[in-house]
Amino acid sequence: MTNQQNVVVVDVKPHGGVKPPLSLPVAKSFSPQDLKLLLMKKRFETENAWVLDSMRASSPTRISNPTTTSLPETDVKSSWIVHHPSALNMFEQIVTASKGKQIAMFLDYDGTLSPIVEDPDRAFMPREMRAAVRDVSRYFPTAILTGRCRDKVYSFVKLSGLYYAGSHGMDIKGPSKSCKDNNNGKQGVLFQPASEFLPMIDEVYKALAEKTKSISGAKVENNKFCVSVHYRCVDEKSWATIAEQVRSVLNHYPKLKLTQGRKVLEIRPTIKWDKGRALEFLLEALGYNNPNDVLPIYIGDDRTDEDAFKVLRDRGLGFGILVSKIPKETNASYSLQEPSEVKEFLRRLVEWKKLSLQTPIIG
Numbered sequence: 001m002t003n004q005q006n007v008v009v010v011d012v013k014p015h016g017g018v019k020p021p022l023s024l025p026v027a028k029s030f031s032p033q034d035l036k037l038l039l040m041k042k043r044f045e046t047e048n049a050w051v052l053d054s055m056r057a058s059s060p061t062r063i064s065n066p067t068t069t070s071l072p073e074t075d076v077k078s079s080w081i082v083h084h085p086s087a088l089n090m091f092e093q094i095v096t097a098s099k100g101k102q103i104a105m106f107l108d109y110d111g112t113l114s115p116i117v118e119d120p121d122r123a124f125m126p127r128e129m130r131a132a133v134r135d136v137s138r139y140f141p142t143a144i145l146t147g148r149c150r151d152k153v154y155s156f157v158k159l160s161g162l163y164y165a166g167s168h169g170m171d172i173k174g175p176s177k178s179c180k181d182n183n184n185g186k187q188g189v190l191f192q193p194a195s196e197f198l199p200m201i202d203e204v205y206k207a208l209a210e211k212t213k214s215i216s217g218a219k220v221e222n223n224k225f226c227v228s229v230h231y232r233c234v235d236e237k238s239w240a241t242i243a244e245q246v247r248s249v250l251n252h253y254p255k256l257k258l259t260q261g262r263k264v265l266e267i268r269p270t271i272k273w274d275k276g277r278a279l280e281f282l283l284e285a286l287g288y289n290n291p292n293d294v295l296p297i298y299i300g301d302d303r304t305d306e307d308a309f310k311v312l313r314d315r316g317l318g319f320g321i322l323v324s325k326i327p328k329e330t331n332a333s334y335s336l337q338e339p340s341e342v343k344e345f346l347r348r349l350v351e352w353k354k355l356s357l358q359t360p361i362i363g
């Protein structure tokens with residue numbers, strides 16, 4: 001027996017979700033102040049470890065539960081593909097389900113319309129992909145939902161006939177009549193549920209840029225209503241330092257939360273708003289209040305897209321399509337391996353639509 005006792009503190013993450021319990025040895029002679037300090041220190045370390053773990057796991061979560069890890073990788077993959085078949089192979093079933101309904105397209109940007117690249121400022125959309133998105137938007141209402149700043153994604157996509165939801169859906173704008181219209185300040189803005197956070201986000205962006213400037217490869221991106229801290233080009237040995245710096249800044253901002261994307265830590269307001277809510281908002285804005293009128297198709301590759309997949313699944317509406325080469329836990333129904341397959345899927349939709357407009361309805 002020792003003279004120590006174990007205090008287990010089950011904590012609620014300041015930003016939603018339950019953190020692992022804090023378990024720390026407490027010497028009986030500790031004063032309440034010492035105990036408080038010890039707890040704060042332990043909590044800081046635990047939060048860092050939690051962030052670091054999830055940085056290593058990257059995004060979205062690869063399948064790694066006890067039932068599947070014992071299986072060879074090829075078996076995991078074939079079992080996953082049975083549950084999330086290729087949207088190209090399921091194309092006929094998808095368009096058949098749209099009978100009597102309007103298909104509405106919802107597209108994520110990075111990793112879906114543009115391949116993942118090292119420099120976020122150079123994630124350009126290939127010319128053929130732009131043509132495919134433009135054609136799709138001529139036949140179906142189309143929206144792009146992204147973690148990026150809305151203006152930035154617009155500068156990559158450059159298509160005026162689309163809805164754009166930037167900052168993970170916290171900045172929604174309707175189609176503009178021409179490309180020039182898009183520069184017109186607030187014109188066309190439909191919803192910005194986090195406006196009050198603008199000064200805070202700006203402050204945090206500056207603090208994070210300062211704190212991480214000595215970490216080689218780190219990049220901080222101001223996405224207007226959220227901030228991204230990229231570590232794709234940072235040596236893994238420095239990931240703990242990044243996590244620590246981000247947490248040390250965030251500790252001063254209880255109204256902000258930390259989420260994760262693909263080799264990126266994302267800081268955003270704690271408001272209950274995400275790509276799923278933005279998808280619901282857009283469906284309403286498009287006038288689809290009756291689920292029998294619409295078949296939404298959402299294509300995305302990231303953890304943040306899971307919020308939208310979940311909305312579709314929970315409402316039994318349309319289809320979520322996950323872009324991934326490897327099995328991942330997902331609420332999506334179907335899969336596509338990479339952006340080139342997304343382009344192929346969009347092209348087939350357009351071809352199918354053109355054909356169905358030419359075919360007279362018999363009966």
Ligand SMILES: O=P(O)(O)OC[C@H]1O[C@H](O[C@H]2O[C@H](CO)[C@@H](O)[C@H](O)[C@H]2O)[C@H](O)[C@@H](O)[C@@H]1O
Pocket residue numbers: 108109110111115116117118119120123145146147148149221223228230232261262263264266302304
């Ligand atoms: O919602 P999305 O459109 O998928 O945006 C999510 C984040 O995408 C960008 O970062 C990701 O793509 C970069 C370029 O390929 C890559 O370098 C980075 O590692 C990825 O995380 C964007 O830069 C972030 O701001 C978005 O939040």
